[in-house]
Amino acid sequence: MATSVNSYRTGPDERGHFGLYGGRYVAETLMPLILEVERAYNAAKVDPDFHRELNYYLKYYVGRPSPLYFAERLTRQLGGAKVYFKRDELNHTGAHKINNCMGQILLARRMGKTRIIAETGAGQHGVATATVCALFNLPCTIYMGSTDIERQAPNVFRMKLLGAEVKPVTSGSATLKDAMNDALRDWVANVENTYYIIGTAAGPHPFPMLVRDFQSVIGEEVRKQLHEMEGRLPDTLVACIGGGSNALGLFHPFLDDRSVSMVAVEAAGLGLETGKHAASLTGGKPGVLHGNRTYLLQDDDGQITEAHSISAGLDYPGIGPEHSWLHDLKRVEYVSATDQEALDAFKLLAKIEGILPALEPAHALAEVIKRAPNLPKDHLLVMNLCGRGDKDVFTVAAALGIKL
Amino acid sequence: MSRIAARFARLRQEGRAGLVTFTMAGDPDYATSLGIMRGLPKAGVDIIELGVMFSDPMADGPAVQAAGLRAHKAGASVRRTLDMVAEFRRSGDNETPVVLMGYFNPIYIFGAEAFCAEAKKAGVDGLIVVDLPPEEDHELRPHAIANGLDIIRLATPTTDAARLPKVVEGASGFIYYVAVLGITGTKSGAIEQIQESVERIRKSTDLPIVVGFGIKTPEQAAEVARVADAAVVGSALVEIIGGKGDTVRSALRFVEGVANAVHSSRRKAKADA
Ligand SMILES: Cc1ncc(COP(=O)(O)O)c(C=O)c1O
Numbered sequence A: 001m002a003t004s005v006n007s008y009r010t011g012p013d014e015r016g017h018f019g020l021y022g023g024r025y026v027a028e029t030l031m032p033l034i035l036e037v038e039r040a041y042n043a044a045k046v047d048p049d050f051h052r053e054l055n056y057y058l059k060y061y062v063g064r065p066s067p068l069y070f071a072e073r074l075t076r077q078l079g080g081a082k083v084y085f086k087r088d089e090l091n092h093t094g095a096h097k098i099n100n101c102m103g104q105i106l107l108a109r110r111m112g113k114t115r116i117i118a119e120t121g122a123g124q125h126g127v128a129t130a131t132v133c134a135l136f137n138l139p140c141t142i143y144m145g146s147t148d149i150e151r152q153a154p155n156v157f158r159m160k161l162l163g164a165e166v167k168p169v170t171s172g173s174a175t176l177k178d179a180m181n182d183a184l185r186d187w188v189a190n191v192e193n194t195y196y197i198i199g200t201a202a203g204p205h206p207f208p209m210l211v212r213d214f215q216s217v218i219g220e221e222v223r224k225q226l227h228e229m230e231g232r233l234p235d236t237l238v239a240c241i242g243g244g245s246n247a248l249g250l251f252h253p254f255l256d257d258r259s260v261s262m263v264a265v266e267a268a269g270l271g272l273e274t275g276k277h278a279a280s281l282t283g284g285k286p287g288v289l290h291g292n293r294t295y296l297l298q299d300d301d302g303q304i305t306e307a308h309s310i311s312a313g314l315d316y317p318g319i320g321p322e323h324s325w326l327h328d329l330k331r332v333e334y335v336s337a338t339d340q341e342a343l344d345a346f347k348l349l350a351k352i353e354g355i356l357p358a359l360e361p362a363h364a365l366a367e368v369i370k371r372a373p374n375l376p377k378d379h380l381l382v383m384n385l386c387g388r389g390d391k392d393v394f395t396v397a398a399a400l401g402i403k404l
Numbered sequence B: 001m002s003r004i005a006a007r008f009a010r011l012r013q014e015g016r017a018g019l020v021t022f023t024m025a026g027d028p029d030y031a032t033s034l035g036i037m038r039g040l041p042k043a044g045v046d047i048i049e050l051g052v053m054f055s056d057p058m059a060d061g062p063a064v065q066a067a068g069l070r071a072h073k074a075g076a077s078v079r080r081t082l083d084m085v086a087e088f089r090r091s092g093d094n095e096t097p098v099v100l101m102g103y104f105n106p107i108y109i110f111g112a113e114a115f116c117a118e119a120k121k122a123g124v125d126g127l128i129v130v131d132l133p134p135e136e137d138h139e140l141r142p143h144a145i146a147n148g149l150d151i152i153r154l155a156t157p158t159t160d161a162a163r164l165p166k167v168v169e170g171a172s173g174f175i176y177y178v179a180v181l182g183i184t185g186t187k188s189g190a191i192e193q194i195q196e197s198v199e200r201i202r203k204s205t206d207l208p209i210v211v212g213f214g215i216k217t218p219e220q221a222a223e224v225a226r227v228a229d230a231a232v233v234g235s236a237l238v239e240i241i242g243g244k245g246d247t248v249r250s251a252l253r254f255v256e257g258v259a260n261a262v263h264s265s266r267r268k269a270k271a272d273a
Helices: A031-045 A048-062 A072-078 A097-110 A124-136 A146-151 A153-161 A176-189 A207-215 A217-230 A245-254 A321-328 A339-353 A359-374 A389-399 B003-014 B030-043 B062-073 B078-090 B104-110 B112-122 B134-139 B141-146 B164-168 B191-202 B218-225 B235-241 B247-263
Strands: A021-025 A068-070 A082-086 A115-120 A140-145 A165-169 A194-196 A236-240 A261-269 A285-289 A291-296 A333-338 A380-384 B018-024 B047-051 B098-102 B126-129 B153-155 B175-178 B209-212 B230-233
Touching: A021 A285, A021 A321, A021 B134, A031 A097, A031 A207, A048 A097, A068 A217, A072 A082, A072 A339, A072 A359, A082 A217, A097 A124, A097 A194, A097 A207, A097 A245, A115 A124, A115 A176, A124 A140, A124 A153, A140 A146, A140 A176, A146 A153, A146 A165, A153 A165, A153 A389, A165 A176, A176 A194, A207 A217, A207 A245, A207 A321, A217 A245, A217 A380, A236 A245, A236 A359, A245 A261, A245 A321, A245 A380, A261 A339, A261 A359, A285 B104, A291 A321, A333 A339, A333 A359, A339 A359, A339 A389, A359 A380, A359 A389, B003 B018, B018 B030, B018 B062, B018 B209, B018 B218, B018 B235, B018 B247, B030 B047, B030 B078, B030 B235, B030 B247, B047 B062, B047 B078, B062 B235, B078 B098, B078 B104, B078 B112, B098 B104, B104 B112, B112 B141, B134 B141, B153 B164, B164 B191, B175 B191, B191 B209, B191 B218, B218 B230, B218 B247, B230 B247, B235 B247
Parallel strands: A082 A380, A115 A140, A115 A194, A140 A165, A236 A261, A236 A380, A261 A333, B018 B047, B018 B230, B047 B098, B098 B126, B153 B175, B175 B209, B209 B230
Antiparallel strands: A021 A291, A068 A082, A285 A291
């Protein structure tokens, strides 16, 4: 592989590190297995048959490519940059999560694994995993924090309809981080037959790399589509960050295009100053959790603290290691949006474009609303509309004080 | 000679296997935890393994998770754990090895170098860092070595022949064989498989081999003691500490029972050692 010192796209190194971040901080029991996943992935990556199969399912089952849509009314209302949405919310199952699940389930099948596990926060990754498991007839167990089970009830029911077993997790804050702990515990006990489909660009190497690769289809399509529509590269890319997979999927293909600026939006919850947020880059510091070193919300004793966000998919005290690296290098700008800003953006998009965004990309939209008015009219801004909001209507209703 | 090496030398001399107990530092509170720790050597414990609380213990089952939460509520921290070891040493025990077991993040945040220096000063002898496989322990190892602390590595049922040399290379003190595929406090391993694995590991190292995970009763401990250099009892003890009543007394009484079983279980195949 060609390595150039001034490329941002060659990471991680062979030990899974992005600079200081990443790595394989796992119990010895898992080590041989994640080395096996790495070998299997490296072989699949250069196997045309693997890509042929993946592309087939992405096209005919997921519905790719997803449209790149010029949001004309929103653009007019904001009065600045031309705003485009990458409509990954139109994928089968309603979010970008399925891009990754499709890649990983094909990998699991190549490895001869017969049982799938996953963690989920918003339930989107759980639904996407349950979906591909139904498609390929593999039993699956989804770990989900009991707090999230409550606030994402429609997705829990969807997973069950798809034949998945949903295991409530009550330890810790009973959200995404705890679901990930329990999924890892399950994996340690079932290494022989089980594959863990991690839902974001985090976890031990090679997961941050392979999840990023499977999501990069987003950015690759944007490059082609925008070229057809505008004949050039975008100027600014905007995406929300939970663990960071949809953002990396959009950003990664453009990282070496210096003219393209990138903005990632963390969840500021009730406000950074309140301490009740999920902004690990803005409000955390480097540490080791879930198999990798990255920025984490934690106290002075190295205990991980609880994240807060109205959006279950962003409610995670860490972030994928490649983002920590891009943050330190300042290649990507990391900002945040509060629960309230996300809600306002959610309502605006419904009215002005007829699209209910998921609360996760509503955070990205909040940043677009702040930023676009100050940009020139020929500035091309692409936001990853990575999920649809149907799953969030109960949460939004509750936040607006409306009883359904 | 380090306390760990001296202890295994003595066990060899006496022709018996050792008992290692795991308790969570500060569980259910500092005073009780220290009280239990002080009573362990007399109850027959050969090596004390002390857990360092972490919020996200991914290799631990419900019993140890709950112990961590109890300790956390009672104010446990890395600093307090080191204080507890120092206080244990001050009360007169300068022989029983103390091994800290935990996860990397609290050590990383404390500072690996400062942590090793302070641990040594407190009277710690070795470190088991569950989520620091050989591939990642280069940030801790030099500081541990500089301070004379053993880095105790874990071998598991998945550590195959190709990987084993990597695990034993650079390990010191002893090898901790994890007897089950899984987390602490859940299932128990079959003794035939444990014996086979211990014998396999012995071929690639002269270090003592200690077996843990899933050992809950005096009988199981005695069985393991026949094939390994020591047996670890953790979750079963931690559950007693989490129970009601005089936990110091009931914990130590349980430990005595296990120690008797282990110590009277003569080791087989001693001749070729
Ligand atoms: C629609 C949607 N967007 C974003 C996220 C956050 O994940 P990531 O940062 O990996 O894209 C989630 C997670 O559940 C999600 O469901």
